[in-house]
Amino acid sequence: MTEIFQGLLDAGFQAELISLSALDRYFRLPALPFAFVYTDGDLTDLARLFEKLRFPGPSVADAALDYEIPTAGVGGNPRTIFFYCRDLRTLPLVPYTFFTLTFDWKTQRFRDPQGIYPLIRFLWRGKKAEAFPPPAPWWEGLFQGADRFGALMAAAVLLARYGAPLPDLTTLRGVLGQLTQETPPEPETQRTLLTTLLSSTHPEAGFALLKALGFIDRFWPELAQLDDVDHSKEFHPEGNAWAHTLETFQYRKTLDFTLSLALLLHDVGKPLSSSDGAHRFDKHAELGALAAVKFLERLGFPNALITDVRFL
Numbered sequence: 001m002t003e004i005f006q007g008l009l010d011a012g013f014q015a016e017l018i019s020l021s022a023l024d025r026y027f028r029l030p031a032l033p034f035a036f037v038y039t040d041g042d043l044t045d046l047a048r049l050f051e052k053l054r055f056p057g058p059s060v061a062d063a064a065l066d067y068e069i070p071t072a073g074v075g076g077n078p079r080t081i082f083f084y085c086r087d088l089r090t091l092p093l094v095p096y097t098f099f100t101l102t103f104d105w106k107t108q109r110f111r112d113p114q115g116i117y118p119l120i121r122f123l124w125r126g127k128k129a130e131a132f133p134p135p136a137p138w139w140e141g142l143f144q145g146a147d148r149f150g151a152l153m154a155a156a157v158l159l160a161r162y163g164a165p166l167p168d169l170t171t172l173r174g175v176l177g178q179l180t181q182e183t184p185p186e187p188e189t190q191r192t193l194l195t196t197l198l199s200s201t202h203p204e205a206g207f208a209l210l211k212a213l214g215f216i217d218r219f220w221p222e223l224a225q226l227d228d229v230d231h232s233k234e235f236h237p238e239g240n241a242w243a244h245t246l247e248t249f250q251y252r253k254t255l256d257f258t259l260s261l262a263l264l265l266h267d268v269g270k271p272l273s274s275s276d277g278a279h280r281f282d283k284h285a286e287l288g289a290l291a292a293v294k295f296l297e298r299l300g301f302p303n304a305l306i307t308d309v310r311f312l
Helices: 002-010 019-027 043-049 117-131 148-162 169-177 187-198 203-212 215-219 221-228 241-251 257-265 284-299 303-311
Strands: 016-018 034-038 063-070 076-084 102-104 109-111 274-276 279-282
Touching (some): 016 019, 019 102, 019 148, 148 169, 148 187, 187 203, 187 257, 203 215, 221 241
Antiparallel strands (some): 016 034, 102 109
16 A cells, blocks of 8 residues: 555555554554545546556445455455545535545644544553543534435444444434435445444444434344344243344454354355254355355455355
8 A cells, every 4th residue: 555655656646545444554554355435636637647547446446456465375365445536625525524524645644634633542541441532412412514324334433443433322322313315325335334344443333323213124124124033042042033133243353354253154154944843044144155255246245255254
């Protein structure tokens, strides 16, 4: 990624990390397999600089550049740069106030155009946060003018990745209910969201929010059906298959993405299986593998990753 930024700077263009990428750098979180980048170069400029540029833009940006980081084994680790060429003041991420922090690659400094540092300091302090209470109520106006589904996805990320103190569900449902614009997220957007949640410390918090507010029921029915599968209290005192799936994330020893996907999807065959007396969820592993493959293919995950998840 450094070479890509240097290419922009050498050509005389601005290059800034924005959105999740700027926040992750501030909080020193492990890098996601994609980065959000603002530049004042236009699409023609980017196409001249990067031969394999993807445009017209993908669903989450104006353009994208896919590349690989070499590894010791066969192939490399796929990465994507999402480029935004519009003025920062008109970026679709701006209504989500928490995501307005930027990191200027040339000066190696953060910029805080909308004054969200008090909230960032609150989150950075962690257990000592009581000494630095967040602006109250900090979330008012957070999603003003935003798309309803986009706002809901942003809220899920705030919970799962940054531990932001969102309001209760009733209040949040009311805030989201005031948003009239509603654009169903395309597969690439959904894939980016799922990757972000599973690469976060508390994905269960984000998934629970998405389920409670209807996102999962509408877009990820394979997961929604888990809420209808009862478990034996003797073996699963935590509750049904959905509750069990969310609880598994609390016991992860690593944030390995392939393993996390397998955890998320390990029971999706149960709603499709049959039960007869003592034989519950007959062939749910085989059915689940097929359902998981269809789910991951629909969201556009690479074949190699799908093969690994199916094996697990």
